Amino acid sequence: MTAGWQTTPPLDNAQPGGWVLARCSQGFLADSNGVLFPREWLKRQELPHVAEHGLGYFDGEPVWLLVLDQPADVPGCHWQGLRQFMLQADYPTFRMLSFAEQIGSWSSNHRFCGRCGSRNRQVPGERCMRCPECGLDSYARISPSMIVLVTRGDEILLARSPRFVPGMYSTLAGFVEPGESVEECVAREVREEVGVEVSDLQYLGSQGWPFPHSLMLGFHAEYAGGDITPQVDEIEDARWFHIEQLPPLPMPRSIARYLIDLYLARRLGHPEPVLPR
Ligand SMILES: NC(=O)C1=CN([C@@H]2O[C@H](COP(=O)(O)OP(=O)(O)OC[C@H]3O[C@@H](n4cnc5c(N)ncnc54)[C@H](O)[C@@H]3O)[C@@H](O)[C@H]2O)C=CC1
Numbered sequence: 063m064t065a066g067w068q069t070t071p072p073l074d075n076a077q078p079g080g081w082v083l084a085r086c087s088q089g090f091l092a093d094s095n096g097v098l099f100p101r102e103w104l105k106r107q108e109l110p111h112v113a114e115h116g117l118g119y120f121d122g123e124p125v126w127l128l129v130l131d132q133p134a135d136v137p138g139c140h141w142q143g144l145r146q147f148m149l150q151a152d153y154p155t156f157r158m159l160s161f162a163e164q165i166g167s168w169s170s171n172h173r174f175c176g177r178c179g180s181r182n183r184q185v186p187g188e189r190c191m192r193c194p195e196c197g198l199d200s201y202a203r204i205s206p207s208m209i210v211l212v213t214r215g216d217e218i219l220l221a222r223s224p225r226f227v228p229g230m231y232s233t234l235a236g237f238v239e240p241g242e243s244v245e246e247c248v249a250r251e252v253r254e255e256v257g258v259e260v261s262d263l264q265y266l267g268s269q270g271w272p273f274p275h276s277l278m279l280g281f282h283a284e285y286a287g288g289d290i291t292p293q294v295d296e297i298e299d300a301r302w303f304h305i306e307q308l309p310p311l312p313m314p315r316s317i318a319r320y321l322i323d324l325y326l327a328r329r330l331g332h333p334e335p336v337l338p339r
């Protein structure tokens with residue numbers, strides 16, 4: 063038995079038993095035991111669901127996802143958003159919910175064909191929604207994004223988006239444009255967001271990120287020129303911080319924090335952190 067979370071190819075919906083998660087636009091169904099409900103019990107609640115998807119195994123037990131349009135009332139339960147679980151849940155649960163979130167939003171956003179408007183059908187054994195009229199297949203969307211720590215000796219470049227919690231600063235991030243390499247994206251986003259040039263890119267690792275469907279590709283870059291000029295509306299503030307005088311940082315399980323902690327460890331000769339998986 064594998065402990066924790068393991069994503070698998072779609073499980074057969076005709077298979078009985080197992081556990082189930084329920085998701086709607088308001089988040090996941092939860093009670094005092096957590097987010098996993100006995101699947102046969104939840105079926106008897108007859109929630110108005112639009113789809114069911116077999117996701118994988120949690121501590122060796124199969125897990126399905128019930129996709130709802132609206133939050134339904136279930137006695138003793140409440141609906142809770144993924145960001146809350148990100149802060150509170152153990153890492154395997156957060157990984158399971160991250161995956162469920164993206165399968166759930168893909169499933170509810172692709173009920174109709176984007177080309178001809180017909181009702182899509184779930185393809186058995188595949189994570190694919192297929193249009194029976196024109197044949198268009200829709201898979202879950204993953205958006206490649208770069209995230210980079212720019213450094214200048216003992217100083218690191220961190221910035222604030224207006225969306226961040228007060229006081230927190232993070233590394234720069236941005237979505238890859240069509241036709242662009244991720245290296246070009248790093249140079250462009252850093253230029254756009256803070257007006258700085260970078261060199262000596264080093265790829266350090268990746269992390270799937272469910273807000274909304276990013277694949278974060280993490281880099282280190284050296285400062286190569288320019289003065290910080292924050293992008294209007296996108297960047298509230300950006301600064302060089304000395305590594306011994308850092309502001310509040312992103313949460314430890316994020317790749318943003320990993321990039322910062324890795325640089326500090328290398329600079330100060332401490333043991334290197336491990337990117338959470
Ligand atoms: N795991 C981590 O440590 C971190 C993850 N992130 C994630 O990185 C991603 C990119 O960061 P941002 O600075 O927000 O990106 P960004 O700098 O590209 O700006 C966001 C804007 O880009 C546009 N955009 C372009 N392509 C898009 C797409 N495929 N999906 C959605 N919006 C798109 C939208 O107008 C959006 O408002 C986000 O998903 C964010 O949640 C950001 C920081 C830390």
Ligand SMILES: [Mg+2]
Nearest residue numbers: 234235236255
């Ligand atoms: Mg950005």
Ligand SMILES: [Zn+2]
Nearest residue numbers: 175178193196
């Ligand atoms: Zn179609």
